[in-house]
Amino acid sequence: MHTFEFIRPADHAVAIATAAQSKTAQQGADVRFLGGGTTLLDLMKLNVETPARVLDVNRLPLDKIETTSDGGLKIGAMVRNSDLANDAKVQKDYLVLSQAILQGASAQIRNMATVGGNLLQRTRCVYFRDTAMACNKREPGSGCPAITGHNRTLAILGASEHCIATNPSDMCVAMAALEATVHIQGTKGSRAVAFGDFHVLPGNTPHRETVLEAGDLITYVTLPAPIAGSKQGYLKLRDRASYEFALASAAVVLTISSGSISRARIALGGVGTKPWRSVEAEHALTGKPANDATFRQAADAALRGAKPQSENKFKIELAKRCLVHSLRMATAT
Numbered sequence: 001m002h003t004f005e006f007i008r009p010a011d012h013a014v015a016i017a018t019a020a021q022s023k024t025a026q027q028g029a030d031v032r033f034l035g036g037g038t039t040l041l042d043l044m045k046l047n048v049e050t051p052a053r054v055l056d057v058n059r060l061p062l063d064k065i066e067t068t069s070d071g072g073l074k075i076g077a078m079v080r081n082s083d084l085a086n087d088a089k090v091q092k093d094y095l096v097l098s099q100a101i102l103q104g105a106s107a108q109i110r111n112m113a114t115v116g117g118n119l120l121q122r123t124r125c126v127y128f129r130d131t132a133m134a135c136n137k138r139e140p141g142s143g144c145p146a147i148t149g150h151n152r153t154l155a156i157l158g159a160s161e162h163c164i165a166t167n168p169s170d171m172c173v174a175m176a177a178l179e180a181t182v183h184i185q186g187t188k189g190s191r192a193v194a195f196g197d198f199h200v201l202p203g204n205t206p207h208r209e210t211v212l213e214a215g216d217l218i219t220y221v222t223l224p225a226p227i228a229g230s231k232q233g234y235l236k237l238r239d240r241a242s243y244e245f246a247l248a249s250a251a252v253v254l255t256i257s258s259g260s261i262s263r264a265r266i267a268l269g270g271v272g273t274k275p276w277r278s279v280e281a282e283h284a285l286t287g288k289p290a291n292d293a294t295f296r297q298a299a300d301a302a303l304r305g306a307k308p309q310s311e312n313k314f315k316i317e318l319a320k321r322c323l324v325h326s327l328r329m330a331t332a333t
């Protein structure tokens, strides 16, 4: 691993001002915040990330889970994934989030990983993680060997001719379905970004993954007030039962009144270049009876725009079945 300066900023202002000296907050940043380190340190060992300065923000007071005045939840960026998943209010009112986090990584990693870091975890595309290979995300303009190479686990939604990498997060899929908001503090003050706008599609700039600019510190995430009686669930399909990333996953949040679906929020994981909210599936579900025929129509709608690569056509049917089954499970109780 290359050498770097390790800094523990005293407060937000120092952290933000120091990080703002970086040329970017995206791939190639020369200053990086450190959360749990489970993504950053891995990538530094591989020389995929080579920051000159690492700012340990673990001591900033961002580790609380609090109820907001409108009955929602405010989750500090330094809250550990385990603490969030096991929080009593999350388990009661935002079950989909607890389930998604608990199906990710391992207990040890979840104990270290933070909410802020999870929002920014990087793709597991093997070419991205190997500096001997070309990769547009790591080195803009160098090419995308995945398109003609190993792409079994990569994206079928939201890809471009420059990058087909999957966003690997489970937590983010649940946050997309819960319509979370990401709160950011930067050199120009604070701002709130709707979850669906936080990650960006690769287009012709795959090195750019989020709306973050140099100096931007994620401070917390908020969730809207829970909807009484909503039916929720997260289903993750993968090559082995634990310690593996999703090939396809689905987060569902439904409200059912008099046997029909009055509100649906649907997001897919493992198939998109960003956590994939499917408004197409939501429209197909709304106003319909909660039965298998409706669920299949929603799944067909969600995957209608899918563009498979040479090795991952199977993901289309897998993702459809994943969504159908998660809807079945959520509505069975």
Ligand SMILES: Cc1cc2nc3c(=O)[nH]c(=O)nc-3n(C[C@H](O)[C@H](O)[C@H](O)COP(=O)(O)OP(=O)(O)OC[C@H]3O[C@@H](n4cnc5c(N)ncnc54)[C@H](O)[C@@H]3O)c2cc1C
Residues within 6 Å of the ligand: 032, 033, 034, 035, 036, 037, 038, 039, 040, 041, 042, 057, 077, 078, 081, 103, 104, 105, 106, 109, 112, 113, 114, 115, 116, 117, 118, 119, 120, 121, 168, 169, 170, 171, 216, 217, 218, 219, 243, 244, 245, 246
């Ligand atoms: C073996 C293994 C298996 C895994 N399996 C899964 C899985 O199945 N599902 C899944 O979803 N995830 C999985 N993960 C990924 C894991 O969830 C992430 O590594 C973790 O969530 C990242 O959080 P962190 O706090 O450790 O991030 P860090 O590594 O500390 O940081 C990640 C990035 O976020 C930036 N950052 C951190 N905090 C902030 C902040 N407050 N503001 C701005 N930038 C910030 C850092 O600078 C860095 O660029 C796995 C990881 C490993 C190593």
Ligand code: SF4
Residues within 6 Å of the ligand: 123, 125, 126, 127, 128, 134, 135, 136, 137, 138, 143, 144, 145, 146, 147, 154, 162, 163, 164, 165, 206
């Ligand atoms: S899919 Fe994206 S991350 Fe993977 S090699 Fe291509 S450009 Fe790089």
